[in-house]
Amino acid sequence: MLKTKGLGLGAMVVLGALATAAFAQEKPVAGEVKEGSLKGKTLTLVSFGGIYQDGQVAALKEFVDKSGVTLLNDGPTEIAKLQAQVESGNVTWDVVDTADFPPYVYCGKLFQKLDFSKLDISHIPEGQVSDCSVPAMNYGVVLMYNTEKYKDNPPKTWADFFDTAKFPGVRGIDGSGDFTGGLLEQALKVGGGDPKAMTVADIDKAIDVVRKLGPDTIYWKTGAESQQLAESGEADMLMMWTGRAMTAVKNGAKYAPAWQDWLVVMDQMTIPVGVKDTDAAYALLNAYLGKQSQEVLTQTTSYTPINNEAQPKVDASVAAFLTNTPERQKQGVKQNIKFWVENFQVAQEKWSALMAGN
Amino acid sequence: MSASEPTTQPAAEGRAGWAWRPYALTLPALILLAAVIGYPLLTIVLRSLSEPEWGVQNYVWFFGAPINLTVLQRTFAISAWVTLVCVVCAYPYAYLMTAVGPRVRLMLVLCVLIPFWVSGVVRTLSWVILLQDSGVINSLLRSVGFSGVRLIRTQTGVVIGMAQVLLPFMILPLYSVMKGIDLRLMRAAESLGARPSRAFFTVYLPLSLPGVYAGAMIVFILALGFYITPALLGGPRSTMLSTLVQNQVLSLLQWGRGGAMGVVLLVATFVLLALAAPVMRSRHREAGRR
Numbered sequence: 001m002l003k004t005k006g007l008g009l010g011a012m013v014v015l016g017a018l019a020t021a022a023f024a025q026e027k028p029v030a031g032e033v034k035e036g037s038l039k040g041k042t043l044t045l046v047s048f049g050g051i052y053q054d055g056q057v058a059a060l061k062e063f064v065d066k067s068g069v070t071l072l073n074d075g076p077t078e079i080a081k082l083q084a085q086v087e088s089g090n091v092t093w094d095v096v097d098t099a100d101f102p103p104y105v106y107c108g109k110l111f112q113k114l115d116f117s118k119l120d121i122s123h124i125p126e127g128q129v130s131d132c133s134v135p136a137m138n139y140g141v142v143l144m145y146n147t148e149k150y151k152d153n154p155p156k157t158w159a160d161f162f163d164t165a166k167f168p169g170v171r172g173i174d175g176s177g178d179f180t181g182g183l184l185e186q187a188l189k190v191g192g193g194d195p196k197a198m199t200v201a202d203i204d205k206a207i208d209v210v211r212k213l214g215p216d217t218i219y220w221k222t223g224a225e226s227q228q229l230a231e232s233g234e235a236d237m238l239m240m241w242t243g244r245a246m247t248a249v250k251n252g253a254k255y256a257p258a259w260q261d262w263l264v265v266m267d268q269m270t271i272p273v274g275v276k277d278t279d280a281a282y283a284l285l286n287a288y289l290g291k292q293s294q295e296v297l298t299q300t301t302s303y304t305p306i307n308n309e310a311q312p313k314v315d316a317s318v319a320a321f322l323t324n325t326p327e328r329q330k331q332g333v334k335q336n337i338k339f340w341v342e343n344f345q346v347a348q349e350k351w352s353a354l355m356a357g358n
Numbered sequence: 359m360s361a362s363e364p365t366t367q368p369a370a371e372g373r374a375g376w377a378w379r380p381y382a383l384t385l386p387a388l389i390l391l392a393a394v395i396g397y398p399l400l401t402i403v404l405r406s407l408s409e410p411e412w413g414v415q416n417y418v419w420f421f422g423a424p425i426n427l428t429v430l431q432r433t434f435a436i437s438a439w440v441t442l443v444c445v446v447c448a449y450p451y452a453y454l455m456t457a458v459g460p461r462v463r464l465m466l467v468l469c470v471l472i473p474f475w476v477s478g479v480v481r482t483l484s485w486v487i488l489l490q491d492s493g494v495i496n497s498l499l500r501s502v503g504f505s506g507v508r509l510i511r512t513q514t515g516v517v518i519g520m521a522q523v524l525l526p527f528m529i530l531p532l533y534s535v536m537k538g539i540d541l542r543l544m545r546a547a548e549s550l551g552a553r554p555s556r557a558f559f560t561v562y563l564p565l566s567l568p569g570v571y572a573g574a575m576i577v578f579i580l581a582l583g584f585y586i587t588p589a590l591l592g593g594p595r596s597t598m599l600s601t602l603v604q605n606q607v608l609s610l611l612q613w614g615r616g617g618a619m620g621v622v623l624l625v626a627t628f629v630l631l632a633l634a635a636p637v638m639r640s641r642h643r644e645a646g647r648r
Contacts, residue, residue, distance in 0.1 A: 080608045175594075178609055218511060221589055232492045345610060352605045353425045357432075357594035 030120035030307065031290015033283050039068035041280050046074045047097035047136075048267075052243075055300035056097070056136075056288075063287035069280065079110065082272055086110050091274040094281045099178060103133035103268045104341040111270040118282040120289060123307045125324070127334070128266060134285060136267035137297060138304035140242040140323045140332065141180055143258040149236045157260050158186035161237055162209055169236030172229050173210065175219025179351035181335035182263030183239060184210070198339050203347050207354050219355060230255050241265075243302055246321035262323070264332045266306070298322070399624075402617040409614030416618035426602065430622065433599045434630075436516060436588070437581035443521040444528040444577045445570060452532035452569070456539075474526040482590045485519040486510060489591065511593035519591040520584055527580060528573035535569030571638045575631070582627060599623055 045060070047053040053073060064071050074093060079102050085091045086109075096111075103111050111132040121129050128135040145155050146169070155167050164171075174180055185195035187209035193202045210217075218235055220226040223244045229235045230248035238255070240248070242262075249255060269288065271281045287293060294305035298312035304323045305312060314322070323332065340347060406416050420426050455466045473481060488494050489509040499507050509515045539562065547557035585600040592598075599619060607616035 078608055080611055080613075083611055177605075215593075215595070219594060225590075228486075232490065234491050348605075348610055352602065352609070353423075355594055355605075356425055356429050356597040356602060358425045358428070 028118055028120045028282075028286045029290075030123055031287055031292055033063050033067045033287050035066055036068045038280050038283060041068075041277060042070045042072060043094045043277075043280055043284055044072040044074050044092055045095050045097075045284070046077050046093045048077060049075045052301050052303070053097075055297050055303075058300045059293040059297040060284065060288060061296075062292065063284060067283065067287075069284075071284075079106065082110055086273050089274060091272050091276070093272055094275045094277070095284050096270050096272055097136045098133070098268045098270055100181075100265055100268065100335075100337070101178065101341060101344060103130055103270050104337060105344050107132035108273075110273055112273050112275075112278070114271065115282070118279070119286050123291070123309050124289065125306065125308055128306065130268075133268035133270050134289060135306040136269045136288075137301070138264070138266045138306055138323055140321075140328075141174070141182060141263035141265055142240055142242055142245055142321075143262070144230060144238045144240045144245050144248070144255045145258060146233060146236045146254060147256050148233075148254045154256070154258065155237060156258050158183075159190050160258075161239070162187060162190045162213065164213060167237070170216050170218060170234065171213050172218040172220055172226060172235035172238040172240075173213075174226070174239050174241075175355050176221055176223070179340075179347055180239075180263065180265070181337070181340040181347075182265070182333060184347070184351075185333070185335060186261065186263075195336060198336060200343055200346060203343065203350055207350050211354060227251075227253075242304075242321045242323060246302055246318060249320075250317050257321075259328065259331045261333050262328070262331055264323070264334045402620050404617075405613050406615075406617030406621050409612075409617075416614045417622070419615060420618050420622055426619070429597055429599050429602055430626065432513075432596070433582060433623070434626070436513060436520070436596065436598060437578050437584075439513075439517045440520045440524060440581045441574050441578045443517060444525055445574060447521065448525060448528035448532055448573065449566075449570070452529050452536050455529075455533050456536045456541075470526050470529050473522070478523055479586055479590075481523055482519055482587045485515070485522070485587075485591055489515050489518070510591060511596075513592070513596045516588045516592040516596045519587045520581055523587060524577045524580055527576045531572040531576065532566065532569040535572070536566050539565045579627060582623060 045053075045056065047056055053075060057071065057073065060071060063069070077096055077098055079098070082091075082093060082096060085093060107113065107130070113131050114134070116129075119134065121134060124135060125138070128138075143155065143158060143161050147154070149169055150167065155161055160167050161171065173183070184203065184206040185198070188195055188198065188202050188206040191205045191209040193205050218229060220229060220238075223241055226238060226240050227244045227248045230238055230240070230245070230253040231251055233254070238245075245255070245257060269285055271278065271285070275281050289307060291307050291309045294307040294310040295312040297303065298305045298310065298318075299314060302314065302318045302321065308324070322328070407414065409416070451466070451470075455463050458466070486493075490496070491508070491510065493510070495509060496507060499505070509518070543561050543565070544554075544557050547561045548554065552560065583600055584598060585604065588596055588598045589601060603616045603619045606612040606619065
């Protein structure tokens with residue numbers, strides 16, 4: 001009864017006989033879906049639009065073709081909208097791509113606790129799966145500096161970023177919405193605290209360090225703006241998402257990354273509480289985690305894949321900003337997710353006060 | 359501009375049942391208003407008082423956090439500046455529209471309306487290109503010897519951008535009032551010995567004031583709720599209240615607090631308009647005297 005017609009397809013070759021065995025036990029294999037299993041069904045993927053969501057759709061093309069599902073797109077992800085859907089009992093978002101914190105903050109309330117017997121998470125890099133989420137992709141927040149301005153004496157760490165005496169110049173910081181825990185941890189280190197043993201009082205300490213950068217500091221509102229700041233040379237040091245940093249450099253910005261202590265961040269894939277067809281949503285997630293899907297995702301978006309077997313074919317400029325090489329893995333710093341999730345409200349309020357000119 | 363007076367209805371109709379008819383015609387509009395404004399507004403007020411529990415906690419929070427009051431005050435200040443800039447720019451423009459022939463007038467109207475049809479986001483991003491440190495305006499300023507003029511991410515930049523977006527709302531009411539002013543009145547004043555400036559200030563200006571008030575009110579009220587323009591052209595020191603509301607609701611899911619902020623802004627606006635109304639009304643009558 002279990003048909004495996006698509007065996008010749010790329011992803012299946014690698015898995016080979018193993019897949020057949022797995023099917024017998026009904027154990028999911030990342031990237032696979034049963035032929036025609038979702039015919040007549042509709043799934044809505046919610047993400048952040050643009051080239052990123054286009055890439056996600058491209059990554060899911062094989063899943064859509066094979067399962068027969070109709071894939072709809074919506075977005076951008078807004079937790080408030082999801083909350084309204086969950087509370088009114090009319091959830092139309094089946095799979096939702098979120099930023100780092102929401103699946104932790106609203107686990108069990110807005111996002112379902114995942115049943116990992118329905119997902120193959122064996123190829124996801126360590127420490128990236130939570131009770132309510134699997135990673136959607138990896139990227140980094142990296143310190144980019146103007147190579148013409150700093151020439152032979154470039155900044156090397158976040159300590160240099162916060163040192164306007166030794167490194168004069170305009171700074172650009174992510175002011176697009178939520179605070180970045182990793183940046184505040186680096187700021188706290190400069191302010192004389194220990195990110196590993198953070199307290200609520202340390203949040204103020206960290207924000208003070210950011211505030212001391214002064215009124216010339218640019219808080220960019222969108223990734224596109226950060227890219228534009230680099231390309232026009234308006235900022236001398238920028239906190240940037242790796243995807244935008246890569247594009248800026250590709251477009252000729254005279255900027256280079258300081259990789260030491262780059263901040264590990266990721267988008268997450270979640271299933272909201274109250275979706276109409278949970279199994280279909282799981283099927284989508286499981287397909288998304290597959291090797292071939294992740295290769296397509298990276299090739300179309302330049303974000304780092306979250307399947308450690310994925311071998312995307314990308315050019316050197318993209319490869320330079322992938323974050324999953326052994327060297328980058330050593331340089332990266334993971335934020336203290338537990339602390340930030342526990343203190344999300346208070347940290348976000350203090351951060352937004354800074355963003356409002358306080 | 360004022361509500362129509364039912365007493366002006368011809369009484370000859372005789373049947374009492376006719377009196378309510380004009381009101382019945384407003385029913386569709388009333389139903390629409392109740393559905394798209396009344397109900398959501400009521401929901402906001404209720405949520406501001408009921409989330410997370412019943413009480414005035416959200417209002418206590420609002421007035422207890424200095425940042426909220428700073429931003430509220432800033433929101434009114436920026437809106438006032440925008441209104442002033444709009445009046446100064448729109449007045450001569452609207453006057454010109456009344457003074458030229460039909461073909462030039464059409465051109466002038468199009469100049470107002472075409473940007474009005476372009477999305478606010480596009481226009482704001484155009485301002486980013488113009489105002490940024492390496493932008494057109496700064497290059498011009500640099501070539502004549504002024505360097506390092508900060509326009510983007512300042513309140514000045516926000517006021518410039520918002521004034522441009524809102525200018526049509528000032529020009530159109532002004533024009534509609536000005537075109538009804540009989541220009542022969544000016545000639546009459548001059549024939550009685552008034553210098554042109556005197557004729558303008560004692561005759562034309564008072565007659566045009568209803569248009570100024572109407573336009574200023576629309577611009578000011580729309581400016582209070584601006585979100586995109588201050589977000590893209592401004593920096594932390596030009597954040598307006600709508601950004602804080604957005605943060606409370608979308609980022610923190612504090613619908614109650616967001617609602618309270620909206621209610622505070624609304625009430626503050628009503629209070630301000632109530633204070634301004636007597637001035638406007640007296641001038642209105644004066645101007646309306648023929």
